[in-house]
Amino acid sequence: MKRYRVLHMSFDTRATILNTQIEENWEEDTASLWKENKKTITQGLFHEYGGINFEAKLAYFKEFGPMPFSIIAYHNNFFKNIRDSYVIGSFYPALTAAxxxxxxxxxxxxxxxxxxxxxxxQYKDVYSKKSFDNWDKVIATLESWNVLLAEVVTLFFELKDLRNFSIHFNPETDRLDKELALKAITLLKEIISLQFGIGNQPWFIHSIPGVIYVKKEAEEWPFVKKVIIPNCVLVGYLHKLEHDGSWFKVVDDHEYDDREVTDDEFKELLASR
Structure with missing residues (x-):
């Protein structure tokens, strides 16, 4: 009767707000609110990154764009470190880190x-090693296990080629470090958004506006079980969320029938609340 609802996620849309053009035909109140938001974000970035060369830092922050919208997993903290490097103009460290x-x-x-x-x-090739540097083998293995989405496989191969070009000595990297860094960051963003994001992934129930639930059949899929579900809460269709000042807590003290329902039936129960 219950389903796992995604609750723990990471996102940062400040760059999107800064990059949004305030149009002349906007209502005055709306335009004023956007201007104030932009000012507040800019002030926050000034304190976060420091005043030296701040105009350049602000431009790089906007150029970097928003952080990928994703569940909490293997990448969130380190990806922020990559953004920090890019914003202060350390493009080669950002490239190699990506x-x-x-x-x-x-x-x-x-x-x-x-x-x-x-x-x-494939297990015999990976069961004993503590780390792997052969991207081809690792990507192929995860693809064969149906862990990586097809689009993510393609993106990882593109990132592998960029890695080989950038990490192995190549004189062109000296003048292309910024361009290559942004390309690597863009690829990694897409990988994270597709594999760890919240949208049309095959393990989620679709067509429920505003919330994301895990499909019943997907609950035992290894990737879902070990990566997605730890970021979820198990809830019934009558649950609600209350903000506790820092994040949301689940309120769900209802007694539900002890029976299984299909994903479509669960959607119908949600719609009938």
């Missing part, structure tokens, strides 16, 4: 999930 974080995500997925795939032919 490539390294991609490899780290692959490693953590393999190490976290491999015991669930002991019966597969």
């Amino acid at each position: 490539c390294s974080l991609g490899e780290r995500i692959l490693n953590q997925l393999i190490l976290s999930l491999r015991e669930d795939f002991k019966a597969t032919p």
Whole structure:
């Protein structure tokens, strides 16, 4: 009767707000609110990154764009470190960090999930190692286990090629560090948004406005069980959320029938509240 609802997630849309153009035809109150929000964000960034070369830092922050909207997983803190490097103009560290974080995500997925795939032919190649630097093998293994989405597989191969170009000595990197860093960051953003994001992924119930629930059949999928569900709360269709001052807490003291319902039936129960 219950389903897992995604509750713990990470996002930062300050760059989106800063990059939004205030149009002349906006209502005065709306335009004033946006101007005030932009001013508040800018002041916050000044204190966060310091006043030296602040105009350049602000431009790089806007150029970096929003952080990917995702559940809390293997990447959130380190991805923020990458943004910090980019914003202060340390483009090569941001580039190498983005490539390294991609490899780290692959490693953590393999190490976290491999015991669930002991019966597969690929297990013998990954069961004993503590880390992996062969991207081709790791990506192919995770693809064969249906862990990585098809689009994510393609993006990881693109990031691998960029990593090899950037990490192995190449004179062109000296003048392309900013361009390459932004490309690596963009690829990693897409990977995180697709694999760890909240949207049309096959493990979520779709067509429920404003909230995300895990499909019943997906609850036992290794990636969902070990990465998605730890960011969820198990709730019935009559639950509600209350803000406790810092985040939301679940209020769900209802007694539900002791029976299973399909995902479509669960959606109908939600709609009937």
